[in-house]
Amino acid sequence: MISRPLRFAAQGAAALTVAAGSFGVAHLDKAVALSVDGQSSSLHVFGSTVGDALAKKGIKVGEHDQVVPSVGSPLEDGDTISVRYGRKLTVTVDGVRKDYWTTATTVDAALRDLNIRAGSDAKLSASRSQALGRQGLALTVVTSKNVTVSIDKRKIPVSTTGATVADVLKQLGVSNDADDRVAPGLTTPVANGLNITVQRLRQQQLTTTQAIAHTTTTKKDASLFEGTRKVVTEGKNGSKTLTIQRTLVDGKPAGDKVLSTKVTKAAVAEVVAVGTKAKPVAPKPDAPKTSSAPRTSSAPAPSPGNTSGAGINLSNAAMWDRIAQCESTGNWSINTGNGYYGGLQFDIRTWLGAGGGDFAQRADLASRAEQITVANRVYADRGLQPWGCGHAA
Structure with missing residues (x-):
């Protein structure tokens, strides 16, 4: 048997060991x-x-x-x-994308922690109170921008979070069809200060009448002297009706397109006969007669020899050139429509009365030599009285 003191000692040692272990576990x-x-x-x-x-x-x-x-x-x-x-947050602000890491658990807290500009008027693709899970989130932020829309003669200032021009017009309730012009284009991203113009295009159909100018043709005529022209058929303009599509931009004409053309009156071509008959050879002019009688005018005295038939008489040609220069600036074929014709400005009655019909119907249709021949006939009968520019003789 173990002695009592030894047994007590063993028991004490065991108790001490348990206490020490308890202290270590607790620690x-x-x-x-x-x-x-x-x-x-x-x-x-x-x-x-x-x-x-x-x-x-x-x-x-x-x-x-x-x-x-x-x-x-x-x-x-x-x-x-x-x-x-940590959560990965991909944020696209006004088209600019950037990746962030955040320990925030809501969208709003993440925006604040990351100092991302997204005011109360910004448009977010997710609710600000939405929980931000460990899988992360892709977030789009569109900030408010000030733009101007010009439409229907008005300038409208707009504060918008629209991403494109089309979004801005939709926000304003502006309808536009395929014919309207929108600048910049509907898909253009919106930027602060952007000016948007909408032009209304409309089409209208109308008709109009236009003249058709007549043409002129010539034909040879052996019955007329060379240099003589005679209108055989008088030319007449025609007309046509055009159907036009007119484009109006904001009510103002901006261009026409011809849809159809219909001739309503055909033009009549003018036909002119051109003489080919050789002119008779002009006789030599009579020798000028001298006189010792005093002259009261610088113009040559009338001579009965100037009344010869249909032959060419170029007597006094230099004088007639001076008078023609005064009467018609020397244009022997002038016809201004005032009833006087040719270089010496004959009226029809005087021309035909002096035998001008031997050469042409009117003086402007006759040659210079023929007009001088007829002028000499009138001069022999009436002197320079018929010409207002007689003083130029």
Whole structure:
């Protein structure tokens, strides 16, 4: 048997060992609080670091996650550990895309944390209160912009979050059909200060009448002297009716397109006969007669020899050239429609009365030599009285 003192000693040693072990276990067991993305829980950990506590909960953290205190920090009884997982947020602001990482759990909190400009008037593709899961989110932000729309003779200032010109017009309730002009185009991205112009295009159909100018043809005529022209058929203009499509831009004509043409009256071509008959050879003019009687005028005296039949008489040609220069600026074929014709401005009655019909119907249709011949006939009978430019003789 063990002696009583020895037995008591053994019992004391065993009690001391149990007490020491209890103290060690109590020292290693730590009660800590854990918050994961705002969700709180508690646990007992036999470990010395924050990482040990996370491992017990099966929590793995990456480079974008946030752990406070850090994973390697010593762990004390009563500590609080905060874990916030990182989320990838892809944000496109007014067409410019950028990737961010955030530990925020809502869209609004993420925008604030990342200092992304998205005022209360901005348009977001997701609700500001929407939860931001660990899978992340792609977010589109369109900020408000000030633009001007010119339409129907008005300039309308607009504050818009529309992404394109088409969105702005829809916001204003502006309808536009395929014929209207929109500048810049409907798919153009909206920028601050953009000017948008809408022009209304309309089509109208109308008819109009236009003249058709007549043509002129000539034919040879052996019954007329060379240099003589005679109108055989008088030319007449025709007419045509055009059907036109007119384009109106904001009510103003901007261009015509001919749809059809219909001749309503045909033009009549003018036919002119041109003489080919050789002219008779002109006789030599009589020798000028001299007289010792005093002259009261610088013009040659009338001579009965100037009344010869249909032959050419170029007596006094230089004088008639001077008178013609005064009467018609020397244009022997002039016809101004005033009832006087040719270089010496004969009227029809005087021309025909002096035998001008031997050469042509009117003086302007006769040659210079023929007009001088007839002038000499009149001059022999009446002197220079018929010519207002007689003073030029």
